[in-house]
Every structure is written in structure tokens, then in C-alpha cells.
Amino acid sequence: MATWFRKDGRFWGVVVDAMATPDEDIIAIIGSRIELTKRGSRYTGRCPFHKDTIPSLFVNPKTQYFLCFGCRAEGGASEFLRLWKANHESGNA
Numbered sequence: 001m002a003t004w005f006r007k008d009g010r011f012w013g014v015v016v017d018a019m020a021t022p023d024e025d026i027i028a029i030i031g032s033r034i035e036l037t038k039r040g041s042r043y044t045g046r047c048p049f050h051k052d053t054i055p056s057l058f059v060n061p062k063t064q065y066f067l068c069f070g071c072r073a074e075g076g077a078s079e080f081l082r083l084w085k086a087n088h089e090s091g092n093a
Ligand SMILES: [Zn+2]
Pocket: 047, 048, 049, 050, 052, 068, 069, 070, 071, 072, 073
């Protein structure tokens, strides 16, 4: 974050660092929100988008793709973040 002042010394504005880049690793993005367990070449976790009792969310770090066998949610990191926002910021937890 940087604070900017005009030449006359008056406060001009604040520049906030950009949010996570879209090409950030999907394991880091999903792993920071739900618990992921490494299984072979993939990661599994309990899906945050439906009532998951067994880990049915699979994340493939090679393809940067996630897929839930319970509710069929799937996509890349940006899609996960979109669903996460829709599920966690709508007010009905
Ligand atoms: Zn699901």
C-alpha cells in the first residue's frame, strides 16, 4: 500500500495493492479456504458449496481445475472464487 501526497503536501489518495492475481495457484487459493488433503497427484477436500460429509471435492494442480462429485461444481481458480463469494457473502451461511 502506498500513500500519495500532492506537491503542496496535501493528502492525495491511497493505492491499494491489487488482489490475488488470477493465475495464482489453485491449490493455494482453495487450500486457504478449505482443508485439502493430498491424494496421489490430486488434492481432496470437503466441498464448501454443498453439505459435504465426505471429501468429494477434487483439485488437480496440473490442470488447475477443481471438480465436486457431490454438487458438480467445477472450474478454475476464478470460478471457485466466484462460487465462494456467492456462497459466503450473500448473508445466508
Ligand atoms: Zn459440492
